[in-house]
Amino acid sequence: MPLRAKLQSPLQQSQRPMSTQAAYDRFKPRDGDEPEDVLFNSLYGLRSIELNRPKKLNALNGSMIRKIAPRMLEWSKSDMANVIVMKGAGDKAFCAGGDVAQLAQWNKSGPKGQTKSKDYFAQEYQLDHLIATFNKPYIAFMDGITMGGGVGLSVHAPFRVATERTVFAMPETTIGFFPDVGASFFLPRMPGYVGTYLALTSSRLAGANVFYAGIATHYLHSTSLPRLESRLAELRFHDYDEMDTRLAAINATIEEFTTGLPHDEPILLAGELRRAIDRCFSHDSVDQILRALEAEKGATRKWAEETLATLHKRSPTAVHVTLRQMRIGAKWNIHDTFVREHAVASKFMASHDFTEGVSALLMEKRPAAWQPASLEDITPEQSPKLTEDFFIVSKDEPKLKLLTDANYDEYPYPQMGVPTEHDVEKKVMLGKLTRAQVVDAFVTERNQKQGVREVVDEILARKTTGGANSVAKWRY
Numbered sequence: 001m002p003l004r005a006k007l008q009s010p011l012q013q014s015q016r017p018m019s020t021q022a023a024y025d026r027f028k029p030r031d032g033d034e035p036e037d038v039l040f041n042s043l044y045g046l047r048s049i050e051l052n053r054p055k056k057l058n059a060l061n062g063s064m065i066r067k068i069a070p071r072m073l074e075w076s077k078s079d080m081a082n083v084i085v086m087k088g089a090g091d092k093a094f095c096a097g098g099d100v101a102q103l104a105q106w107n108k109s110g111p112k113g114q115t116k117s118k119d120y121f122a123q124e125y126q127l128d129h130l131i132a133t134f135n136k137p138y139i140a141f142m143d144g145i146t147m148g149g150g151v152g153l154s155v156h157a158p159f160r161v162a163t164e165r166t167v168f169a170m171p172e173t174t175i176g177f178f179p180d181v182g183a184s185f186f187l188p189r190m191p192g193y194v195g196t197y198l199a200l201t202s203s204r205l206a207g208a209n210v211f212y213a214g215i216a217t218h219y220l221h222s223t224s225l226p227r228l229e230s231r232l233a234e235l236r237f238h239d240y241d242e243m244d245t246r247l248a249a250i251n252a253t254i255e256e257f258t259t260g261l262p263h264d265e266p267i268l269l270a271g272e273l274r275r276a277i278d279r280c281f282s283h284d285s286v287d288q289i290l291r292a293l294e295a296e297k298g299a300t301r302k303w304a305e306e307t308l309a310t311l312h313k314r315s316p317t318a319v320h321v322t323l324r325q326m327r328i329g330a331k332w333n334i335h336d337t338f339v340r341e342h343a344v345a346s347k348f349m350a351s352h353d354f355t356e357g358v359s360a361l362l363m364e365k366r367p368a369a370w371q372p373a374s375l376e377d378i379t380p381e382q383s384p385k386l387t388e389d390f391f392i393v394s395k396d397e398p399k400l401k402l403l404t405d406a407n408y409d410e411y412p413y414p415q416m417g418v419p420t421e422h423d424v425e426k427k428v429m430l431g432k433l434t435r436a437q438v439v440d441a442f443v444t445e446r447n448q449k450q451g452v453r454e455v456v457d458e459i460l461a462r463k464t465t466g467g468a469n470s471v472a473k474w475r476y
Contacts, residue, residue, distance in 0.1 A: 027070050027123065033063035039089075040071060045082030046233035047075050051153075054090030060149035061099040065123045069130060069403065076135050083232050083250065084134070086153055087141040091165065091222070094142050095150025098124065100175060104358035107349055117349040118342075121180070124149060125338040126403050128181050132156035132334050133406035137243075137250050139232070142166050142210065143222050152181025155215060156334075158247055158413035159254065162216035163225070164207050164262065171202040175361060176315035176353030176368065178322045178390075180345055184329030185337040189410075190214065191421040193281035194269055196326045200281070200289075200319055201310050208265045212455055217417035219451065224257040231256070244414055251416050258450050270458045276300040280307075284327060286320050287380045315353045315368070316375045317386065324387040335407040342400040343393045418455040419446070421463065428464060428474045435460045435472045 039050040049068055051058035075081040088094040103120060106113035131138060131153060140154030143163045148171060154160050162168075170179040170187070179187060179199045187195030194213065197203065211219040220228065231253055237246050269277065280292040290311070296304035311319060321344070332340060348354045352371045360368040372378055378386060393399070415423070419442050427438050439456045446452045464472040 027066040029066060030062070033066065037061070038064045038067045040067075043230070043233040045080065045235060046085060046229065047081045047083070048085045048087065048229065051086075051088045051095050054088075054092065056099075057093035057096035057145055058088040058090070058150070059096050059099045060124065060153070061102065062120050062123060065120075065127050069123070069127045072127075072130055072134065073403065081136060082235060082237060082246075084136055084138045085141065085229055085232065086131075086138070086157075087225070087229075088144060088150075091144065093145035093150070094140070094166075095147075095153055096145045097148030097150060097171070100148075100177075100358045101363055103349070104355045104363070107355040108359075114346075114349045118346045121342055121345040121349075122400050124152065124181070125342050125400060128152040128156065129334065129338045129402045129406075130404065132182060133404060133408070137246055139250070139254075141225055142168070142216055143225060146210075147171055149181055151183070155186050156182055156411075158411075158416060159218065159250060160216045160417075161218045161220055161225070161228075161254065162207065162210040163220055163222040165222055166210045166216070167204055167206050168210045168215055169202055169204040170199055173200060173314040173318040173322055174202045174357070176318050176355075176357030176370065177348055178318055178325055178344060180341045182334070182337055182341070184325055184332055184341055185334055188326050188330035192274070192278040194274075194277060196281040196323070197277045199322050199326055200314070201307060202314070203310075205268065208261050208451075209268045211261075211451060212267045212418065213269055214417050214420060218254050218258070219261060220254070220257050221259055224259065228254060228257045247413060247416070255447070255449065261450055261454075267454060267458050271462060272299050273303060274462060276303065280304070284323070285380050285383060286323055286375055286378070287383075289323070290375065312375060315357055315370050316372050316378055317351070317353050317370070318357075319375060320378055320383050321387050321390050324391065328391070333407050333409050335402065335405070338402060339400045340391070340393070343397070344390050346397070347390045418449070418451045419459075421459050424456055424459045424463070425474055428460075428472045432471060434470060435464065435466070435468050438472055 037053050039052050041048045041050070051060070051064060053059060072084070075084060103117045106116045137159070138157045139159040139161065140157045141161050142154050144165045145167045146154060147169045151168070151170060170183055172179045183199065187199050189195070205213055205215065208219050210216045232250065235249060235253065237249070276296055280289055280296065283289045283292060290308065293304040293308050329337065356370070357368045360366050424438065427433065427441060433441070438460060439453055442456045443452050460472060463475050465475050466472055
């Protein structure tokens with residue numbers, strides 16, 4: 001039977017969604033909106049959203065957001081909509097980010113243009129929060145380039161499917177901005193300091209490594225996606241099925257289409273590299289991070305030199321603001337994340353580096369003239385004041401109002417991806433298990449899910465003492 005809207009997970013029991021009419025009023029079409037930049041389709045209980053700007057790598061703009069948000073609010077109340085799939089047209093990109101060139105052009109026109117940019121981010125974050133707290137199962141096909149705004153459409157979903165074509169990054173510091181779309185929530189919650197590393201450097205992960213890192217919950221070959229979509233449309237639920245039951249059924253369905261992980265793509269963020277990331281990016285100041293990278297020796301020396309060169313190409317202001325964001329965002333709930341990110345984004349729209357970065361690097365193809373010009377131009381004494389200004393919310397500036405008041409402190413849905421370091425630590429702390437027994441326990445619990453053995457093996461090798469046949473002890 002179809003999933004009835006009155007049946008919601010505990011997450012949504014206090015949710016008060018905006019009325020459909022109010023949503024249409026807020027997201028009403030504007031002059032210049034493209035008629036077919038988003039395609040919607042219904043097949044039995046499946047509702048699909050296809051981002052349809054393949055020549056622009058499905059870059060997200062206001063026209064697309066104004067179509068998607070009202071439709072999702074309709075589906076949230078429909079007793080015919082079982083499963084939502086978000087995907088991108090073409091074979092190159094799911095969504096390569098927001099249409100930042102348009103934002104930069106608006107900003108150049110002065111305060112009125114900056115207001116347009118702020119309005120764009122308001123609508124984008126309203127949509128991202130709706131996705132993050134949606135009361136129906138939502139699946140993102142991260143097939144192809146998935147960056148920036150595309151991450152906001154996918155990373156908060158309970159199901160995130162990577163393929164051999166997936167390329168993930170949060171590239172904002174490259175263009176003088178900060179990782180937004182809820183990055184304040186998900187990046188600090190990644191194991192160790194991987195999130196900080198990805199945020200400051202804009203480093204990319206590709207293919208299976210998006211899955212190994214826990215950014216995706218599943219890895220499939222791209223040719224399997226059409227068949228998976230058809231199979232998802234056939235799913236039926238009883239009226240009394242809880243959300244966890246529905247998610248488990250969808251998880252099992254996705255697992256039917258797994259065909260193995262590529263043998264030539266080992267775990268990238270592993271071993272000595274992963275230890276170096278935690279050593280260098282655990283510091284709370286940019287200056288300390290730079291000094292730590294300079295001190296790296298041995299096998300990770302080359303990586304450290306390349307990372308130093310990368311950081312020196314990024315916007316100094318953006319790097320400093322982003323580091324502070326990574327440290328304080330871990331304490332924000334999902335509702336406050338988007339409200340506070342909107343305030344920070346508004347500050348960047350009125351500042352120099354974003355408009356300069358987009359204009360120089362993306363439009364004019366020249367080096368950006370950052371202000372300040374280098375990381376060293378912002379001293380450790382100056383950094384706290386500079387970054388604090390971006391996070392102060394003026395009493396005179398109205399806070400972003402989201403489409404619902406749904407909220408949580410940690411992602412509420414069951415873990416569908418590979419085990420995290422925290423999962424492995426809890427198992428090891430129970431005691432009396434060898435490394436081999438810990439691995440076998442996770443493989444059994446996760447129903448032989450691909451990637452579990454490899455990921456748990458790597459965590460145990462890096463974080464525990466003792467041999468394969470001796471009791472594992474967690475290394476702090």
